[in-house]
Amino acid sequence: MRNTAIAKVFSDIADLLELKGENQFKIRAYQKVVRAIEHYPKEIRIMIDEGEDLKNIPGVGDAIAKKTTELVTTGKLEYYEKLKAEFPKGITNLLDIPGIGPKTASKLCSELGITSADSLEQAIKDGSVATLFRLGEKTANNILQQVEASRRKDQRISIGEALPIVEEILSALNSVPGVRNLTYAGSLRRFRETLGDIDLMGTVDNPQKVMDAFVSLPIVGQVLVQGPTKSSAIVSGGLQVDLRLVEHEAFGSLLQYFTGSKQHNISLRERGRRQGLKLSEYGITDIATDKLEKFADEENFYHRLGMQYIPPELREDQGEVEKAERGAIPRLVEVSDIKGDLHMHTDWSDGHSSIKEMALAAKKLGYQYIAITEHSGGRGIAHGLDVERLRKQIEEIKKVNEYIDGIQVFSGIEVDIRADGTLDLPHEILAKLNVVIAAVHSAMNQSKGKMTQRVLSAVEDPDVDIIAHPTCRLLGKREPIAIDLEAVFRTAAKNNKIMEINAMPDRLDLNDIHASRARELGVKLAIETDAHDVSHLDFMRFGVGMARRAWCEPQHIVNTLSLADVLTLLNVSR
Ligand SMILES: [Zn+2]
Ligand SMILES: [Zn+2]
Structure with missing residues (x-):
């Protein structure tokens, strides 16, 4: 409470x-x-x-x-x-x-x-x-x-809505002179998919100036509290934002404390107590001497407890404290590890940008490859591609590859898995593509047994490489389909098939829990933006956040592979 x-x-x-x-x-x-x-x-x-x-x-x-x-x-x-x-x-x-x-x-x-x-x-x-x-x-x-x-x-806001708002506030406040270490803490920093309140904190030379700047931001509506070290306000979208300003010397322990989670902090405190140390937002107190040690940065706070630094995404009391004591926290995947994006749409179907625009934008991000994966025609919406148009697109992609250096564009498709488990396009055309993604887009109310069989037949289909957005949920809008993911993951592992972590902020599908289970079962994962516009390529960070919460390292994510290695992998999966 x-x-x-x-x-x-x-x-x-x-x-x-x-x-x-x-x-x-x-x-x-x-x-x-x-x-x-x-x-x-x-x-x-x-x-x-x-x-x-x-x-x-x-x-x-x-x-x-x-x-x-x-x-x-x-x-x-x-x-x-x-x-x-x-x-x-x-x-x-x-x-x-x-x-x-x-x-x-x-x-x-x-x-x-x-x-x-x-x-x-x-x-x-x-x-x-x-x-x-x-x-x-x-x-x-x-x-x-x-x-x-x-x-x-009363409603929790999704991370996709919250993060841009928070970044806007941070960038405005960072322009106030004397601001240091301004950042967000709490469940946002742990990258939870939905959030309650937002906690911001920082150290500054002139707190009054920053507080004044905060409450007068155009995005700020009702101000709940305005004080010298803490202010709270409701910003547009109904999000409550708390801003705390602290002395520089104690920033690390404060950030650690307000990042949570509560259970993680309880585990840490227990560990501290066994060492004769008392932990608080002010620092670490030696119980014997009553001497308080302050921490300007968070890493030293963890090191003082005789453990590795624990990335915020892992701080959920899922065994991370014990692993950090043994030095067993892995190097988690980062956005900079990503070398390509295997799921996106263009103006050939329901996207807004051309193939060329997508390729150039991806090249700018430093990617080595992308796959163009339009919807198949059977959905009857969004200008899905039939065999004839798909043939034409394969030709067009060849031209784009001749025109642009430094990035490889794969031909692909996001083929519909029909209600009866068959694919929406024939083998003859699927076999010609570099990447075949299969996904459910219709008849989502099927029973768990029927749905599982439907997806399993796609997983076992030799033409398919990847299963996209496996639960079909839309955060706050559509519940996940009934499906036995355990069976799907086991079959995917056996058949060398890839499961998607869809990075669209309102999908995040697989979520952290499912992705973690897939990783445990040895299933290969791909983090894909499902971009319908060049600007959507930036969604990658949301998928990476889910993957980090799922304890994924670069080796678990196929699109951290180089161009040559990913091509080998895609051929192997057929
Ligand atoms: Zn889809
Ligand atoms: Zn898609």
Whole structure:
């Protein structure tokens, strides 16, 4: 339970007490605690973990400390539950919406029977709220906006949406003089596929200037907190961004602390305790002498604990601490290892750029090869290629290869795996191509058994090299298909077939967990952008992030191979 969630419970209590007509003194005491907890720099659950006295938090006395401990350790507060039971069910849902106070909430509940953001939205839209309160349309619309904003807040944002926003903020703040080490921490730095809040941190010569610059960025909407060392704001898209500024000497331990994960940090603390060391965001304290050692960089923090540096993507408490102690953390794949991209579309089907433009853009990235893999015609959409047009494209690719030096363009296809498991194009044409990718694009509701057989028949087809986006999920939009990936991976390993890590930010498919299992089973992986435009070639880093979370080294990823080696591999897989 994070501090914001704890503060929320006390804020509800204050509101309910106000509704009840309790004395103002008591109400104000709760409101004070809410602000103190929201702004407190340390997470309370960690204070409790470490046995720290909660009364160190301003405004927290015995009674609140006891309630807080009950709430954090059991996830429930009896006093709060009893208080809530005195009011119509759902009233606290309305109190969650900024701009709705206890009186309004009570009236909405009792007179209109509104108990949720959804029913409130409905009532605003049909005009009954405006009539009830004589609010007028404008105020009602303001409330409506708040309803929408609070709904967005509950949603996690995908890394593909978040990273560009964060990079925009960082690049704006980096232009303020005196800024050093500005970076992101938290789940974004660990490269989780979806994120809650964003944690930024850095060291600066003039914190005030940077904080002022931060809250006045055009992208920043509501400012929640503005202080000398910590500010929080909601940026466009509903994302909450916290910015912390610290002294240069302690930056490494702070970055380590706020990168998490929580479980990883708990494992590290246990390891420290065995060595007589106490770990915190301020540094490492020798318990015997009570001397605090500060760390300006993160690597030395890990080295002080007698272990290898652990890349952020591995910090999920999946055995990485123990491996780092043994010096067994592998050298993970990096974007600079990538030598080609084997899945992309052009203006021959539903892409925007020409073959030549794609080749030149890829050459600029330092690639040695790309494969052009349009959709096949059977899908009936997106100008898929039939045998005739595919023949023409093979000729066109030959011309492009004569025209451009320094990069090889492979002919290829992203052939549809039909509902019955057969491929959408005949063997005669598939055999002429350098790369054949097979993928499911239709009849996605098949039973697990049927779907697995369907994909397995493609894996076993001698014409196929790669299976693209194996689960077909679209983050936040489409659930993965039902499929026995374990069976698919085992068959792929046996037949020397490649599984794709699709790097499109809303696909990330295979994800980290699946890619890790495939790697364990000896399946070859390819990180591919599925680019439909030259700008999409930059998606490679999202796929590399997934591969790193899956503990992949360059040797596990086929498109780290040189041109000669990848050609050999593609011929071997047929
Ligand atoms: Zn596809
Ligand atoms: Zn594609």
